[in-house]
Structure formats: structure tokens, C-alpha cells
Amino acid sequence: MNILVCVKRVPATGGRIVLTADGSEIDVRYLGFTVSPHEECAVEEAVRIVEAQGGASAVLTLGPAAAEEQLRDAMAIGVDRAILLETDGRDWDPIATADAIVESIRAEEAANGPFDLILFGNESADSGGFQVGIRVAHALGRPCVSGVKALQPGAGSVVARREAAGGGWESFEVPLPAVVAVKEGINLPRYPSVPGRLRARKKEIARSTPAWRSAGLEKIVLRLPQTEVTTAEVIGRGADAAPAVVDLLDRIGVLDR
Amino acid sequence: MSGSVLALVNVVGGAPDKASLEALALARRLATDTGATLEALIIADGATAGAAAAALAGVSATKAIVAEHPGLTTDHPDGWAAAIAQVVETRGPAAVVGAGTERGNELLARVAARLGLPMAANCLSVEASEDRYRLTRQRWAGSLLEDCWLDAPTKLLTVAPNTVAVGERDGSPAPAIEAVPVTLTDADLVVRVTGREAPERGRISLGDAKVVVGGGRGVGSGEGFADLEELAELLGAAVGGSRVVTSAGWRPHSDQIGQTGQRIAPSLYIACGISGAIQHVVGIKAAKHILAINTDPEAPIMNVADYAVIGDLHTVVPAISAEIRRRSSSA
Numbered sequence: 158m159n160i161l162v163c164v165k166r167v168p169a170t171g172g173r174i175v176l177t178a179d180g181s182e183i184d185v186r187y188l189g190f191t192v193s194p195h196e197e198c199a200v201e202e203a204v205r206i207v208e209a210q211g212g213a214s215a216v217l218t219l220g221p222a223a224a225e226e227q228l229r230d231a232m233a234i235g236v237d238r239a240i241l242l243e244t245d246g247r248d249w250d251p252i253a254t255a256d257a258i259v260e261s262i263r264a265e266e267a268a269n270g271p272f273d274l275i276l277f278g279n280e281s282a283d284s285g286g287f288q289v290g291i292r293v294a295h296a297l298g299r300p301c302v303s304g305v306k307a308l309q310p311g312a313g314s315v316v317a318r319r320e321a322a323g324g325g326w327e328s329f330e331v332p333l334p335a336v337v338a339v340k341e342g343i344n345l346p347r348y349p350s351v352p353g354r355l356r357a358r359k360k361e362i363a364r365s366t367p368a369w370r371s372a373g374l375e376k377i378v379l380r381l382p383q384t385e386v387t388t389a390e391v392i393g394r395g396a397d398a399a400p401a402v403v404d405l406l407d408r409i410g411v412l413d414r
Numbered sequence: 415m416s417g418s419v420l421a422l423v424n425v426v427g428g429a430p431d432k433a434s435l436e437a438l439a440l441a442r443r444l445a446t447d448t449g450a451t452l453e454a455l456i457i458a459d460g461a462t463a464g465a466a467a468a469a470l471a472g473v474s475a476t477k478a479i480v481a482e483h484p485g486l487t488t489d490h491p492d493g494w495a496a497a498i499a500q501v502v503e504t505r506g507p508a509a510v511v512g513a514g515t516e517r518g519n520e521l522l523a524r525v526a527a528r529l530g531l532p533m534a535a536n537c538l539s540v541e542a543s544e545d546r547y548r549l550t551r552q553r554w555a556g557s558l559l560e561d562c563w564l565d566a567p568t569k570l571l572t573v574a575p576n577t578v579a580v581g582e583r584d585g586s587p588a589p590a591i592e593a594v595p596v597t598l599t600d601a602d603l604v605v606r607v608t609g610r611e612a613p614e615r616g617r618i619s620l621g622d623a624k625v626v627v628g629g630g631r632g633v634g635s636g637e638g639f640a641d642l643e644e645l646a647e648l649l650g651a652a653v654g655g656s657r658v659v660t661s662a663g664w665r666p667h668s669d670q671i672g673q674t675g676q677r678i679a680p681s682l683y684i685a686c687g688i689s690g691a692i693q694h695v696v697g698i699k700a701a702k703h704i705l706a707i708n709t710d711p712e713a714p715i716m717n718v719a720d721y722a723v724i725g726d727l728h729t730v731v732p733a734i735s736a737e738i739r740r741r742s743s744s745a
Contacts, residue, residue, distance in 0.1 A: 389722035411649060
């Protein structure tokens, strides 16, 4: 099976987000970078499918030159090769992002044959647009399932399972080639090994530089939500607090079932 | 400006769900601000849609549009996208507003892809300015906000759950139902639900529970959740956990609360041994009351919680369960 995984470089924000003085960006001076959690799982899933069934995997990102780090990370756990659509670091709108990815996929497929499966994370951790994978699938005329937490690729089709809106699970069997947007929980991503990292250094990265364009959604400024910082009222310590806690449960009306 | 604002209404158990009512509330305000009419597009078959439309009295919606196609069921996300895209193309609304749930975002993204229009997910507020909208939307699952411009002939946006008040009903009647025939191709129905597994019997979902008992690193192990399960049983509560807990395999991933898991909005959230990292906090912000049980009085959760008990959860939680039992047996 021939698989492509699309990822996005995002800051590892840790406990608290700090913005630049003009509010245009997250202050990343003291931050490391990673890919979104859903995408880490997408990369792991691609590697597992190829390990189990044979084939090849590639990882693609649209981002600054420094996103090479995230491509090497993916190759360190077993992805075969990488594609970097290099930008000048500006934000790309979801339509422009999807268009650039589609153009790259078409060129890749013309040269190296079709991808049976294209994996995305369900939404990026930073901008959270919930749409790039769906747009890419539509442009390529391929079926797309999102929110996926289990994947069983077979001959000619794939079964994708996700949590149903009202509890329980629902599954979709769609023909290949297909696009699947996965969520954290589909697997537990491995850590790269040292030999894996060394091998990743020698793997190929194909580079191109698509042109930025405006496509209808444009960031003005970022700001932190005004969170009410409360100071919790300490109603007790240790086991002795139990009567006060049950009084509280009674008072807010959650004791009567 | 005039024209119409179209709100997408998802139906659960015969009635519009809460996230759709929130989307309707924002759509209603937008319609009022721009002098547009408010219309609802109901995502359900004809019979169900009729009942759901009756439940929309008092929201000032003038029409309830029902897509008519024999093959279209809620098992077809792409089919619904095709139907909505056709309605948008024929009626040309100024805006389409949907719920910012997993499914709501997915559906509007599919519509946006078909129409080649931009879409803004998880908005909190909208201000119409000339031909474009100035939006505030969530980034990082709500730990950061973005103000942005949305510029398109029809603006597509979803409303972040639990951020917009559903609002008061007025005396307006239930919207008149308008059945709109849609044409679907086989390709529109390729993506469809081919299998279902019912939820575990007797299990209360995190999304529906009135009380949620959450565990973090402080729980210490999968077995450590027994204390939380016991309290949850007594309260009719659901049990969830932070990302630490699901990554360690102490709980299944479906129990995760936070940025990459579920957002919850119970009456009470009891955070046991949870430090309060922002990735978790974004998932619990909509809880009405938060009680933290933690050994560390300086933990960040104390700045989010309303009440706290300082102590080891494995001592405190069983004591609470015992006290509830004691009172119910003496009552």
C-alpha cells in the first residue's frame, strides 16, 4: 500500500501560550516545535500499515524550511521519504493550503504512481480549521472519512471506524484510493530510535515553493481569552472534608439521581 | 444588507440538539444585525424534520427547509453536504451557520469544499462589516482566540460549542416547512455508515453526564480509578481523564477530556489528581462548577476550580463515597 501523510509544524506550547507584543503570532522564542497530536498518530498509522502490508510511505508538509525537522521526525520512525512545500512562514488559509497540497499530490502521483491512502490529522492543533483533508479529498474526487480512530485497509477498500455522535461507534467502508482524517487514540505513537534518527538524516526530501495567496479567510490579530482566574475556595483537607463536599453536592443539586 | 442567514439544525431524538440551538442563536443575531431573514435547514428525514421544526417556535426562523431525497439518510455525510450545497447554490444565502461539533465542522467543511468557498470553524462572535465578516474564532481548541476576516459571497461558519447563549424565545411561530427536492449522484452516497456498535449498556456518556469525575496523573494507575468509579456510580456520573491518563493506557482514549479529547459541560466536574494543564482545561471550561481534589494547593487547577479539597484523592474520594452512603441509608 502506498500511503501519504500530511502534517503541520506547530509550536509545542506547553502550559501557557504567550503572544508577541503586536499579537500577530505566538511568541516561539522559548518553544520547541512538533506536529499536531492527531498527526503524530497519522504518521504512526502509515508506518504500521506499511510494516504489516508492505508498500511505501511519504510525509508531506506545507511550512517554513525549519519544518524539515518534523519531516525528519516522521522519517525517523519509519516513513520512507518526504515532501516539503516551503513557505516564507506566513499563515496559509485552508483553501490555499489544500490547493498547494493537491497540486503536489498530482505531480507526485504522475511521477510515482497513485497513493492508495492519504492520511491527515482531523484538525491542526493551532488553527483548528477542520477542513484541509476534506478539501483535498474533494479536489481529488476521493472519498473521505474524518474523526477516525481505527483503520483496517483491505484489498481495494478501507474500513474506518469512529466514535458515533451519541456514543458507541460507527464505521465506513470506502473504496481506495481514499482520504482519512484520524484522531489521537487510533494508536500510541512510538518514539524514534537512535538508528532511526540516523537513517532519517539520509532520506530524501523533495522541495518546492508554492506561491502564497489569499483565499477568503485572513487573520487580523490573536489574543488570549479573558479567563476568569478564580481562587478555589478550600472546603477541607483530607478525608475530614467529606461532609463539607457532600453538603456542596447537595447545594448544587447533583446529589439526587 | 439583506438576504437570508441559513442555520443548519442537527436533530437528536426528534429535537434540535444544543449545539444547533447555539448556532441558531448566533445566526439569529447575525440576521437581526444585517436585516436578513433567518431560515433553518433541518438535517433529518421529512417526518423527523417536521417535529424538529415545531420545536423551533420562538427563534424567529421564518422557514424550515427540508431536503427531499429518498436515498438520503443521516448515514450519508457527503450526501448531506451535496444537498446543502445545492440549497446554497439555488437560494444564495448571505451566510450558513452550523454547529462547531465534530460532525458540524465536518459537514460544513464538505459543503465548503463543494462550493469552493472559505469556511471558518468554531466562531464565538460575528460582526458584519460591509461585504465581509469580522469573526472571533477559537484556535488551540479555545486556549487562543483569533480575530479574522471572512470574505466570500456566502459566508460559511460554525459556532464553537458552549460559547454562545441559546437565548430567550420570543412569540414567533414555528417556521413554515419548505420541502426542497435535491439531486444526488451515486458518488455523493459512497461515504456512508456501513456498521454501528451501540454504546456500552448503562454507560453515561461524558457529553451527557450531569456530573463528571475526572482523573489525572495523581490517580497513579488504571486500578486507581476504582475509587473514582465508585463515586461516579453513586452520583450517576461519567468517568473521564486527562491526556496523561489515556496516553498511559489507564483509560481508553474515548474517556479523554481536553484539546484532543472531548469538551464537556456538566453541572459539576470533580477533578481528581489533575494539575490543570491548559490542554485539559479547555475541555472543562464549560462546566458550571468545578471541584478540585489535589495534594498540591498551588496546582494550576486551583485557578480554574471553584472549590478545592487539599489531600490525597485516594483518601478523599472514598471518604466522600462513604459519606454519601451514610446519608442515604440514614435518610
